[in-house]
Amino acid sequence: MQLFLEQLTNGLAVGGIYALIALGYTMVYGVLKLINFAHGDLFTIGAYLGLTLLLSLGLTDHLGPLAGIAVLAAMVMGLVAVIGALLERVAYRPLRTSPRLSAVVSALGASIFFQNAVMLLYGARFRVFPHDLLPTTAITLFGVNIPVMRIILFATSLLLMAGLYAFVQKTRTGMAIRAAAIDQGAAKLMGIDVNRVIMYVFLIGPALGGVAGLMVGLYYGQINFTMGWVYGLKAFTAAILGGIGNIPGAMLGGLLLGVIEAMGATYISMAWKDAISFLVLILILIFRPTGILGERVADKV
Amino acid sequence: MLLRVENLTVKYGNVEVLHGLNLHVAKGEIVTILGANGAGKSTTLMTISGLVRSSSGGIFFHDRPLHQLEAHGIVGLGVAQVPEGRRVFTTLSVRENLHLGAFTQTDPALIRRNLDWVYEMFPILRTRRSQLAGTLSGGEQQMLAIGRGLMANPKILLLDEPSLGLAPILVKSIFSTIREINKSGVTIVLVEQNARLALKLADRGYVLETGRIVLEDTAKGLLADPEVRTAYLGGV
Numbered sequence: 001m002q003l004f005l006e007q008l009t010n011g012l013a014v015g016g017i018y019a020l021i022a023l024g025y026t027m028v029y030g031v032l033k034l035i036n037f038a039h040g041d042l043f044t045i046g047a048y049l050g051l052t053l054l055l056s057l058g059l060t061d062h063l064g065p066l067a068g069i070a071v072l073a074a075m076v077m078g079l080v081a082v083i084g085a086l087l088e089r090v091a092y093r094p095l096r097t098s099p100r101l102s103a104v105v106s107a108l109g110a111s112i113f114f115q116n117a118v119m120l121l122y123g124a125r126f127r128v129f130p131h132d133l134l135p136t137t138a139i140t141l142f143g144v145n146i147p148v149m150r151i152i153l154f155a156t157s158l159l160l161m162a163g164l165y166a167f168v169q170k171t172r173t174g175m176a177i178r179a180a181a182i183d184q185g186a187a188k189l190m191g192i193d194v195n196r197v198i199m200y201v202f203l204i205g206p207a208l209g210g211v212a213g214l215m216v217g218l219y220y221g222q223i224n225f226t227m228g229w230v231y232g233l234k235a236f237t238a239a240i241l242g243g244i245g246n247i248p249g250a251m252l253g254g255l256l257l258g259v260i261e262a263m264g265a266t267y268i269s270m271a272w273k274d275a276i277s278f279l280v281l282i283l284i285l286i287f288r289p290t291g292i293l294g295e296r297v298a299d300k301v
Numbered sequence: 302m303l304l305r306v307e308n309l310t311v312k313y314g315n316v317e318v319l320h321g322l323n324l325h326v327a328k329g330e331i332v333t334i335l336g337a338n339g340a341g342k343s344t345t346l347m348t349i350s351g352l353v354r355s356s357s358g359g360i361f362f363h364d365r366p367l368h369q370l371e372a373h374g375i376v377g378l379g380v381a382q383v384p385e386g387r388r389v390f391t392t393l394s395v396r397e398n399l400h401l402g403a404f405t406q407t408d409p410a411l412i413r414r415n416l417d418w419v420y421e422m423f424p425i426l427r428t429r430r431s432q433l434a435g436t437l438s439g440g441e442q443q444m445l446a447i448g449r450g451l452m453a454n455p456k457i458l459l460l461d462e463p464s465l466g467l468a469p470i471l472v473k474s475i476f477s478t479i480r481e482i483n484k485s486g487v488t489i490v491l492v493e494q495n496a497r498l499a500l501k502l503a504d505r506g507y508v509l510e511t512g513r514i515v516l517e518d519t520a521k522g523l524l525a526d527p528e529v530r531t532a533y534l535g536g537v
Contacts, residue, residue: 179393182391190404191405191453193373
C-alpha cells in the first residue's frame, strides 16, 4: 500500500509534467489542426534555459529556493513563449495556405533545427542540475515519504492548468481561442483576428512546455538535448488519450498517463515503462480514436 | 452610397469565379442577390467580408476600401455576415455564441442592449441560453446565427441563404424578422435561392449568372420580368 501511494504521487508529479506539455500539442492542434513536432524541443530548450539561468543568476541564493525557482520558472516561460511565437512566424505562418503536409514537414525540420542547436550550444552530454540549490527534504504523509520537490511540482502544474482553464473559459481572448478552434472562418466573421489567436496559442503552449522542461530538470536532476523527443511523444500520447484539441482532455490524459506509467513500472517492469505508454496510445487509437473527452463529432454536422 | 462593389474579380486558384462584378447598396435598403448554385453569390458575400481575397476591383463601405482590410477589421466597421449553413459554434453555449457576435464591441451597455433586443426578437434563445448551440434545431440555429450577427451592432447585415433547410412556416417568420431588423435601421443584403420570397421582401435585386450580373432592377420589376419568371420563379 505504501509503495502504491508513493508511486501514485510520483505518477501524478510526472503526469502533471506530461499534461503541461500535452496542452501545447492540443491547443495548436485545436486551432491549426497541426501537430507541432517541434514542441518537444521547446520543452528541451526550457530545461536548458532554466539550467543556464539557475547557474548564472543565483536566484535561489538571493531569494531563497522557493521564490528563486518561481522567478526562474517565470523567466523560462517568457523566453520559451517568445521562441514559440517566432517558430510560428518563421516555420508555420508562411505555409498557412499550403497543403497540410508542408506544415508537418516544416515542423519536423524545426524540431531537427532546435535539437541540433541545443546540442551545439550545450554539448551532447547529460547536464546536471545543482542539487544543493534545491530543497531536498521530504515530508511524511499517512506513512508515505514524499519529497517536497514532488509536491511543489505537482502543485505548480495544477496551478498552471487551473490558470489556463480560467483564462480559456473566462476571458475574451480565451473565448476567441475556443471559437477559432471550432470554426476559423466563422471566428473571422465575428471580428476575431485569427492570426492573433494563433500567436497567443504559440505563446501559451511553449510557455507551459518550457516550464515543464525546467520541472523535469529540477525533478530528475539531469537533462539531455534529446529529452524532448521522448517527453514530446509521451505528451502527444497524453493529448490523444484525453482527446486531441480538448484542453481538459490534455490535462486528464497527462495525469492519467503519468499514473499508468508509474504503476506499470512498479508492478510490471521498469524496463517496460515506455512500452506501456505506447501500448496505451495504440489501444486508444484502436478503440476510442477521439480520446476520453474527444470532440463530439456528432455536433459537427 | 453605403456599399459599392466595383469591377470585382475573384479567382480560386486559376479559375476566375467573379468577372468584374458591380453592385451598390444604399442606406436602409434590402437588396437581394439571386442566382443558381455556383453563380458566385456566397463568394460575393465572403469577399465583402474579407474571407476571400479579390484579385482586382474594389469594395467600398462609406467610401472606405474594404478590400484592403482584414476580415476582423471589416466587422469592426459595421459589416456583419450571417453565413450560409449558419456556422454557429456548436460546442459553445447560446450565450457564448451571442457574446462572440459582439467581439468587436467595447461598450458593455450597448452589448447588453443588443442582447436584450436579440432575446426579445427570438425568445427561444433566451430560454436556451445555457444550452450548447449544437443541440438547437435548424431553425433555432438560424435564429442564433442572425442574433449573433446583430450583436456586432452592424450598419449592414449580409445574409446568406437564411431559409436553407428550414420548414416553410419557419422561413416565413425568419423573413418577417429580417424586415423588422431592416426597419430598425440595418441595411440588408440578402442572398437567396427562394427568389419569390426574397423579391417580395427586397427593394431591389441583382441576378447573378456564372460570376456576372445579368440583370438589375427593382424587386417589382424583377418579379414581372419574363426571364426571371421562367428561370427563378418556376415559370407561369
